[in-house]
Amino acid sequence: MKEFDTIAAVATVLGEGGISIIRISGCNSLRIVNSIFKGKNNRDLMNMKPYSMRYGFIVEKSTGELLDEVLVSFMKSPRSYTVEDTVEINCHGGVVATKKVLEEVIKSGARIAEPGEFTKRAFLNGRIDLSQAEAVIDIIRAKTELSMKSAVQQSTGKISKEINALRQKLLDIIAHIEATVDYPEEDLEEMTSEKVSMRLQEILDEINYILSTAEEGKIVRDGLNTVIVGKPNVGKSSLLNSLIKENRAIVTDVPGTTRDVIEEYMNIDGIPIKVIDTAGIRKTEDLVEKIGVERSKEKIDEADLVILMLDSSKELDDEDKEIMNYVKDKKYLILLNKNDINDKINLDDICNLDSSCIIKTSIKTGKGLDKVKTCIKDLFFKGEVNPGDLFITNARHKEGLIRAKESCIEALEALKNTSAIDLASIDIRNAWTNLGKITGDTLEEDIIDKIFSEFCLGK
Numbered sequence: 001m002k003e004f005d006t007i008a009a010v011a012t013v014l015g016e017g018g019i020s021i022i023r024i025s026g027c028n029s030l031r032i033v034n035s036i037f038k039g040k041n042n043r044d045l046m047n048m049k050p051y052s053m054r055y056g057f058i059v060e061k062s063t064g065e066l067l068d069e070v071l072v073s074f075m076k077s078p079r080s081y082t083v084e085d086t087v088e089i090n091c092h093g094g095v096v097a098t099k100k101v102l103e104e105v106i107k108s109g110a111r112i113a114e115p116g117e118f119t120k121r122a123f124l125n126g127r128i129d130l131s132q133a134e135a136v137i138d139i140i141r142a143k144t145e146l147s148m149k150s151a152v153q154q155s156t157g158k159i160s161k162e163i164n165a166l167r168q169k170l171l172d173i174i175a176h177i178e179a180t181v182d183y184p185e186e187d188l189e190e191m192t193s194e195k196v197s198m199r200l201q202e203i204l205d206e207i208n209y210i211l212s213t214a215e216e217g218k219i220v221r222d223g224l225n226t227v228i229v230g231k232p233n234v235g236k237s238s239l240l241n242s243l244i245k246e247n248r249a250i251v252t253d254v255p256g257t258t259r260d261v262i263e264e265y266m267n268i269d270g271i272p273i274k275v276i277d278t279a280g281i282r283k284t285e286d287l288v289e290k291i292g293v294e295r296s297k298e299k300i301d302e303a304d305l306v307i308l309m310l311d312s313s314k315e316l317d318d319e320d321k322e323i324m325n326y327v328k329d330k331k332y333l334i335l336l337n338k339n340d341i342n343d344k345i346n347l348d349d350i351c352n353l354d355s356s357c358i359i360k361t362s363i364k365t366g367k368g369l370d371k372v373k374t375c376i377k378d379l380f381f382k383g384e385v386n387p388g389d390l391f392i393t394n395a396r397h398k399e400g401l402i403r404a405k406e407s408c409i410e411a412l413e414a415l416k417n418t419s420a421i422d423l424a425s426i427d428i429r430n431a432w433t434n435l436g437k438i439t440g441d442t443l444e445e446d447i448i449d450k451i452f453s454e455f456c457l458g459k
Contacts, residue, residue, distance in 0.1 A: 004084070004121060006032060007113035008105045010098055011458035017093030022102050023458060024110055025118055029087045030074060032108045036061060037072060045087075050076035058089065058101050061108065067100050068092055082118050083125035116455025120448075123440060130440025130448070131159050134394055137455050143223055146270030150220050150391050158390060159397065162210060163438050166404075169203055170432040177425045193415045196424060200415075203431075204408045207401055210390065214398045216381055217391030219304070223265060223272035224380060227299045229327065230309035231319055235337040238363040239309065240264065240277040243372075268373050271381070276303075305331050305376065312336040312345045312360065333375055334358040335368070396451075400438040407431035 006026025012019070024033060034045040039056035048054055052074065058067045071090040080086040091101045106112060116137075123133045131154060138151035173196060228236045244266045262277040276299055300306055306327045310320055324334075334357055336345055343360075359375065361368030392398050411427035436442030 006110045007117055008102065008110040009113035009118070009458040010102060011088070012093075014095055014098065015093075016095075019090050020093045020098040020101075022089040022091065022098065022105060023113075023118065024087045024089070024105060025080070025082045025084045025113075025121065026110070027077075027085055028109060029085045032105060032110050033072060033087045033089065035108050036104050037070075038066070045072060045074065048072075048074050050074055050079070053090075058091065058104060060100075060104060067104060068097050070101070078125075078127075081127075082121040083127050084121065113457065114453070115457050116452035116459060119455060119459055120452040123448075123452075128155075129157070129160050130443065130451070131163070131394070131397065131438055132157055133440075134396075134451065136459065138221060138393065140456065140459065143265055143272035144267040144270045146267075147220050147223075147272055150217070150393060153390075154393070159392070160439050162206075162390065163435050166203060166206060167432055167435045167441075169199070170428055170435070173199055174425055174428055174432065177421055177428075193421050193424075196421055196428075197412055197415050200408055200412055200428070204405065204412070207405045207408065210392060211398065211401050211405065213390060214392040214401075217393035218395070219271060219380055220391055221393035223274040224376070225274050225276070225302060225304040226307060226376070227276045227303040227305070228307045228309060229300060229323060231311070231323070234309040234311045235335075235363045236277050236309055237262075239307070239335070239337075240275055242363055242366070242369055243273075243275055268377050271377065273376065300327060300330065303330060305333070305379065307333045307335060307372075309335045309337050310345060311338055312343050313338040314345075316345060331379055332357055333372065333379075335372065336360045337363055397438045400434050403434040403437075404431040407434060 004026055006024060006028045008022060008024040011021045011023040014020075030045055030048070036058050037045055037054075037056050038059050039045070039054055043054070043056075045054060054072045054074075056070060056072065058070050059065065060067055068091045073088045073090070075081070075086040075088075077083060077085045089101060089105070091097055119128075119133050119136050122128050123130060135151050135154035139148060139155060142148035142151055177196065228239055230236055240262065244264045264275050264277075266273050266275055308323060308327050310316070336343075336358065357375065357379075359368050359371050361372065363369070392401065407427045407430040411424040411431070414424040414427060415421060433442045440448065
């Protein structure tokens with residue numbers, strides 16, 4: 001275990017609440033808290049049993065004034081989150097009480113923790129690897145039960161086990177190659193190009209399988225970025241309200257009511273869907289509405305899925321066709337809305353778009369909404385989504401796998417062109433190194449610092 005100074009931070013959300021928790025970690029954590037603690041019958045904390053709590057008060061050293069009534073818990077190294085001695089002060093919730101207690105802890109010798117520093121210490125002290133550490137922030141940011149369960153799976157080391165198994169296979173190949181080359185006189189099993197190629201192909205197949213989960217994994221983690229577009233007054237805001245079952249967007253008969261983007265989350269069978277209602281796309285001289293239209297076009301470019309709404313009670317016009325042309329290269333659904341009023345849209349006019357993605361709807365009556373949800377799921381997920389399945393949810397992990405894949409392919413090409421298998425071992429080692437970046441075994445310190453800087457304070 002590495003030696004660090006003692007850090008402290010508020011581990012709960014600041015604001016009014018029942019309790020606030022101030023977390024202190026480091027070899028001096030118990031001594032620091034003891035110096036500002038007044039227990040019942042003047043009992044101090046130095047003889048406190050690990051994994052127990054002690055009732056008392058936090059006092060201001062300089063005046064002896066009681067600051068707050070608290071419960072103090074103690075977790076002894078190495079059986080703590082950070083693998084260090086860790087103390088948690090449970091004080092009354094509220095900004096003032098929490099601030100005063102934290103200030104006294106800092107005055108007594110602790111330092112304010114940086115974002116993610118507690119989890120970083122858990123990583124540096126070897127309790128968790130980097131992929132498990134990243135899963136912690138995914139748990140905190142989870143939008144649905146499915147994304148939560150997926151993050152928990154990763155935090156227990158599910159991805160780490162797969163990656164470490166691949167790295168071990170690559171290391172075995174490297175070791176056999178080097179032994180064969182360096183000790184030809186020894187009675188060792190010779191590693192031929194054919195044998196290396198077979199083993200590498202098996203590893204490559206496993207990498208490809210894991211990579212195939214990346215698109216679904218990204219959606220499970222971050223949500224499906226879904227943009228609702230169309231001309232003004234086709235029912236975009238009504239669709240948003242219907243999907244999230246809340247009157248979030250203002251609905252009127254006046255075209256151009258929505259002038260900016262509105263974002264809300266919903267879930268379909270546990271899949272987080274970020275639904276974005278946009279300003280109606282049309283030519284306008286209104287400056288504010290014009291800005292809204294430009295933002296709508298930007299959101300289309302960023303979207304995973306575009307829901308294009310058309311007013312089926314009216315014939316298609318040039319503006320409708322322009323929007324259709326704009327979305328045709330994206331994954332999309334076409335909603336022919338207001339189907340309960342009339343149906344004047346000729347499907348032949350939209351024949352350049354996939355007919356399986358065209359749904360007749362009436363947002364007013366609820367017709368077609370269930371089909372919309374089913375189509376969204378079918379477009380991005382193959383079959384049922386099981387929280388126990390392995391998903392690559394992190395873009396950094398995906399990049400590491402892609403780089404490892406490229407190195408394996410280069411090694412296979414080298415083996416085709418030469419019988420000198422020791423040359424291929426350089427690419428194999430690169431694959432091993434790139435996989436190690438996922439778990440943090442071969443990652444540069446500045447990258448590690450950047451990853452943990454994205455964590456919240458107190459974690």
